[in-house]
Amino acid sequence: MRPRHRPPPPASAQVVTSIARAGIMWGVADQHASPEPGSKDLPEKARPADVVNAEVVEEVTAPAPAGPPRPADDEEFRQYQQFLQFQKFREWQESQGGDVAVRPPSSPAEAPEKPWWKKALGLLRSKLVRRLVYLLVVLLLLNWAYDHYFGSGDSGSDSSGSGQPPVRPVPQKAPTPEDALYDLHNLLRGDDPAQACGLFDAAGQNGFAVGHQAPDCATAARQVHDQITDGSAYANPKPGPDAVVVNGPEAVVHGCRVQVRGGPQLGSLKLTRQPDGGWAISGYAFQSSTCR
Secondary structure, eight states, rough: OOOOOOOOOOOOOOHHHHHHHHHHHHHHHHSSSSOOHHHHTOOOOOOOOOOOOOOOOOOOOOOOOOOOOSSSSSSHHHHHHHHHHHHHHHHHHHHHHHHOOOOOOOOHHHHHOOOHHHHHHHHTSSHHHHHHEEEEEEEEHHHHHHHHHHSSSSSHHHHHHTOOOOOOSSSEEEEEEEEHHHHHHHHHHSSOOGGGGGGOOOOHHHHHHHHEEEESSSHHHHHHHHHHHHHHHHHHHHOOOOOOOEEEEEEEEEEGEEESSSOOOEEEEEEEOOOOOOOEEEEEESSSSOOO
């Protein structure tokens, strides 16, 4: 195989090679030697490389994210914050996959109603209401005083208010002679005056019929009832201090010493104690040794 011969390098290449070798040798020289000033052998000061087609780019700072502008007015800013919260709430609703009912703001609890007695006390602040209350109290006191002293009230209130025993509507033997007197007047003014005959025994019923010129006790009782003009006053006779005289098992009620209003005056009553302890009217007469 024939060896290939390389062509000789051109003259320009040889010149470049010589220059390169000289530069290398110069660089190996003593770098610590101080060159003399003005020496021609000093290398030229290194110059910065020429910038060809360079473009100057200024440093650009990324702008900060702009926040929401703060309204000048505090009320508008508060409304804006509420709007942002509502937007976040709506986004949360959508992320949950459905609408969530928004609970309306609860209204303030109503004040508890005042009790009735406080309302009543509030009415007393009015002068007109106070005057009406005073007038009502005065009328009640006058009515009580009139019934107590003049006996114009009903039988129940007068007998209890004056300290007298209550009048029994059912005929029975009276426990005392005074009770017999009250029961007789009360039953005679009632709707069925014949019930008064239950207070008499047989002799007493006969004497009551004869005294009022009637065929029997019931007829005499109805005759007395027809003469009564004020039943309430008649049912409450007022015996005097010496009207009732008790002598052992017998007693006498003097009719002339008993004050009666609203009806006819009755005669004197003779009463006898019964075995059961009650008192029955055993005699009746308009004339007596005391009442003449």
